[in-house]
Amino acid sequence: KAKLPAFRPTTQPVTVIPVEASAATIEKGRILFADNCGSCHGMGGWAAGIIPDLRRSGALGDPAAWQAVVIDGVLQDRGMISFKPYL
Ligand code: HEC
Structure with missing residues (x-):
């Protein structure tokens, strides 16, 4: 019956890292992330606020x-x- 603290969205900016990889390698990474990581860290990397948002x-x-x-x-x-x- 305890009250949860108010949700506070992060203000930390997304980390932008220049990528030097072929389109095929990027696609392979996208599929590996979707298959192995997205269920917890969020599909497309958008986490819901409980598990770390890997973009940050x-x-x-x-x-x-x-x-x-x-x-x-x-x-x-x-x-x-x-x-x-x-x-
Ligand atoms: C079963 C759920 C689950 C899956 C699947 C998962 N993770 Fe995680 N991950 C976690 C949790 C929980 C944490 C937070 C651990 C903590 O509190 O320090 C975490 C933390 C991380 C961190 C550290 C983030 C930070 O800044 O502290 C990285 C990097 C990471 N995960 C990468 C990945 C990658 C890449 C994959 C896929 C290969 C993946 N994770 C799949 C649950 C998961």
Whole structure:
């Protein structure tokens, strides 16, 4: 019966990273994201406000951080498993 705090939309801007990849590689990434990530992080990368919005993640422009989270599973205890067996 407790009252939830009011929803506060983020004011943090989306991180824009220049991409140098072919259209085919970008399409492959889109499909991999939709198949493996979108169910939690939001289709097209638009998260609903509970799980991190990857468009605003500090890991986005940091390949080592991305590797640590997505492949090595450093956030496993917080619900972000390692995708090493799948990717
Ligand atoms: C079963 C749900 C689920 C799926 C599927 C999932 N994630 Fe996550 N992810 C999470 C949760 C929960 C967190 C937040 C962990 C925390 O609180 O630190 C997270 C955090 C992250 C972070 C860190 C974001 C930040 O700024 O703190 C990255 C990067 C990430 N996920 C990438 C991915 C990628 C890439 C995929 C697909 C390969 C994926 N996730 C699939 C649940 C999921």
